[in-house]
Amino acid sequence: xxxxxxxxxxxxxxxxxxxxxxxxxxxxxxxxxxxxxxxxxxxxxxxxxxxxxxxxxxxxxxxxxxxxxxxxxxxxxxxxxxxxxxxxxxxxxxxxxxxxxxxxxxxxxxxxxxxxxxxxxxxxxxxxxxxxxxxxxxxxxxxxxxxxxxxxxxxxxxxxxxxxxxxxxxxxxxxxxxxxxxxxxxxxxxxxxxxxxxxxxxxxxxxxxxxxxxxxxxxxxxxxxxxxxxxxxxxxxxxxxxxxxxxxxxxxxxxxxxxxxxxxxxxxxxxxxxxxxxxxxxxxxxxxxxxxxxxxxxxxxx
Amino acid sequence: xxxxxxxxxxxxxxxxxxxxxxxxxxxxxxxxxxxxxxxxxxxxxxxxxxxxxxxxxxxxxxxxxxxxxxxxxxxxxxxxxxxxxxxxxxxxxxxxxxxxxxxxxxxxxxxxxxxxxxxxxxxxxxxxxxxxxxxxxxxxxxxxxxxxxxxxxxxxxxxxxxxxxxxxxxxxxxxxxxxxxxxxxxxxxxxxxxxxxxxxxxxxxxxxxxxxxxxxxxxxxxxxxxxxxxxxxxxxxxxxxxxxxxxxxxxxxxxxxxxxxxxxxxxxxxxxxxxxxxxxxxxxxxxxxxxxxxxxxxxxxxxxxxxxxxxxxxxxxxxxxxxxxxxxxxxxxxxxxxxxxxxxxxxxxx
Numbered sequence: 214x215x216x217x218x219x220x221x222x223x224x225x226x227x228x229x230x231x232x233x234x235x236x237x238x239x240x241x242x243x244x245x246x247x248x249x250x251x252x253x254x255x256x257x258x259x260x261x262x263x264x265x266x267x268x269x270x271x272x273x274x275x276x277x278x279x280x281x282x283x284x285x286x287x288x289x290x291x292x293x294x295x296x297x298x299x300x301x302x303x304x305x306x307x308x309x310x311x312x313x314x315x316x317x318x319x320x321x322x323x324x325x326x327x328x329x330x331x332x333x334x335x336x337x338x339x340x341x342x343x344x345x346x347x348x349x350x351x352x353x354x355x356x357x358x359x360x361x362x363x364x365x366x367x368x369x370x371x372x373x374x375x376x377x378x379x380x381x382x383x384x385x386x387x388x389x390x391x392x393x394x395x396x397x398x399x400x401x402x403x404x405x406x407x408x409x410x411x412x413x414x415x416x417x418x419x420x421x422x423x424x425x426x427x428x429x430x431x432x433x434x435x436x437x438x439x440x441x442x443x444x445x446x447x448x449x450x451x452x453x454x455x456x457x458x459x460x461x462x463x464x465x466x467x468x469x470x471x472x473x474x475x476x477x478x479x480x481x482x483x484x485x486x487x488x489x490x491x492x493x494x495x496x497x498x499x500x501x502x503x504x505x506x507x508x509x510x511x512x513x514x515x
Numbered sequence: 516x517x518x519x520x521x522x523x524x525x526x527x528x529x530x531x532x533x534x535x536x537x538x539x540x541x542x543x544x545x546x547x548x549x550x551x552x553x554x555x556x557x558x559x560x561x562x563x564x565x566x567x568x569x570x571x572x573x574x575x576x577x578x579x580x581x582x583x584x585x586x587x588x589x590x591x592x593x594x595x596x597x598x599x600x601x602x603x604x605x606x607x608x609x610x611x612x613x614x615x616x617x618x619x620x621x622x623x624x625x626x627x628x629x630x631x632x633x634x635x636x637x638x639x640x641x642x643x644x645x646x647x648x649x650x651x652x653x654x655x656x657x658x659x660x661x662x663x664x665x666x667x668x669x670x671x672x673x674x675x676x677x678x679x680x681x682x683x684x685x686x687x688x689x690x691x692x693x694x695x696x697x698x699x700x701x702x703x704x705x706x707x708x709x710x711x712x713x714x715x716x717x718x719x720x721x722x723x724x725x726x727x728x729x730x731x732x733x734x735x736x737x738x739x740x741x742x743x744x745x746x747x748x749x750x751x752x753x754x755x756x757x758x759x760x761x762x763x764x765x766x767x768x769x770x771x772x773x774x775x776x777x778x779x780x781x782x783x784x785x786x787x788x789x790x791x792x793x794x795x796x797x798x799x800x801x802x803x804x805x806x807x808x809x810x811x812x813x814x815x816x817x818x819x820x821x822x823x824x825x826x827x828x829x830x831x832x833x834x835x836x837x838x839x840x841x842x843x844x845x846x847x848x849x850x851x852x853x854x855x856x857x858x859x860x861x862x863x864x865x
Contacts, residue, residue, distance in 0.1 A: 411565075412602075415565060415567075417618055418617055
């Protein structure tokens, strides 16, 4: 239906308004990260744009500049935490490694599981599916103590070995992500008609060949979507990371440490928060070209 | 090329038996059509030949070799699916060459085979396109191309034309027939469309509820249906079937109308029968009194629907007559073309 000119204007204005509403917190976050301390903590007025932009917050969190030196330079007498406490470079690395690792493990297992659930007959298949979904209904906090003890007994604590901390987070995130990834991928596999498998089989393909050469490329979009979900979950997860690791601090856990006994370091919180958006953004850019509809289009009659 | 033998085949899904012991021989190089209403087991039978369904009991033999437990890829068959089942992420060329790549044939051979198939099927301009960029008829041809490049022993077609529009269907029908004449590959073709079956088949296998009703050449099953089901299923408009009792030289209907019989017929006096006559074997003349209800001119001929007692019959005439609704005429059946079926068994009375 074609709207009349005034209504088009109303519609467009409303769209802009809603979008701005959603974008504002992100914008404010990024803006704050560029403010000097004096602009962030101005007790008389809200500072919008009348400040001298600075990258000092980024320098401290991402380049390891000293917080205390900064305080001295600014001539502030505030209490100052340890010099290294705000250096978040290792946290970024931890988050990237853990998120990519967890996503990879999840996808490897989920693709195979979803294919089996979609294409193969085995005893208890439907019950298994419900059980898989059931896993996701449990709040992680409910099982956090058993989990910590289990991981400790399994020797997966990062206090024993730093790299085992990576592994333990990858494992627990995969566990959390698997149900949703399996279900999502299964529905994509279900959308690929069985006739296509059969055609491939008659064309001389083995089960694995028809999976890898025919069905898998046709669910590319689903794999990309599931991978994005897994990555975002792993990237933003806080609770499990907080409990299961000590030396390793993923970005959400790290940011939380900026809330200190001597005040909230808004400059660093916003700087790291803004910076943390970027890897996720890059990841989504990389996979989004696969996020297209209708990959099975043309396979069947319409 | 190969013959296909089906020996006493049964198929069960759980407790439900859908194919009840079918025996059939498909000769090398012949074009056999499985025809029947939906749910008659024709597709199941085809899929058992292909190896896509397991066989509950009985044997499938291709080229004299029992293939019950042979994987579809090792049966040397090619199949065209009802919905084409193309590989959407591959170009037309890749779709057609997929099987040859899997078989690790040399590149030159693949190029040659695909080129040959594309030429036969008029797909040369579309080799670089994706299935989504093709029309229904072109996709259909890609599905066929995928089958013919392999040079298989047997072609299997599962209602390949049912998704095309009427005009394209006629065209593709001719193309498939032509392809068979050229390649002479044994072909099994499943359809519920009797016109397709009649026009394409060397031999028609008529199935109902998992059993074979009749096997024969198209004209054979049309001219000599062995039972009421085949008589009513083949032919459009379908054969007129009127219940009655055999008298000396006629069949007396429940409405008291006398239907003339030829001098020699297999019916016994007093036997309950069904009198069958095809519409084109009735003409205007002396015989059965009828009241005109509807006339449908189709162009070459006129379909005349008339009431004989309480029963409606159809006659096909070629004369340009104007017949008014309600007027009475007499319909003369061609006595040599009368079929008599036993009412109880439904079988033809020889």
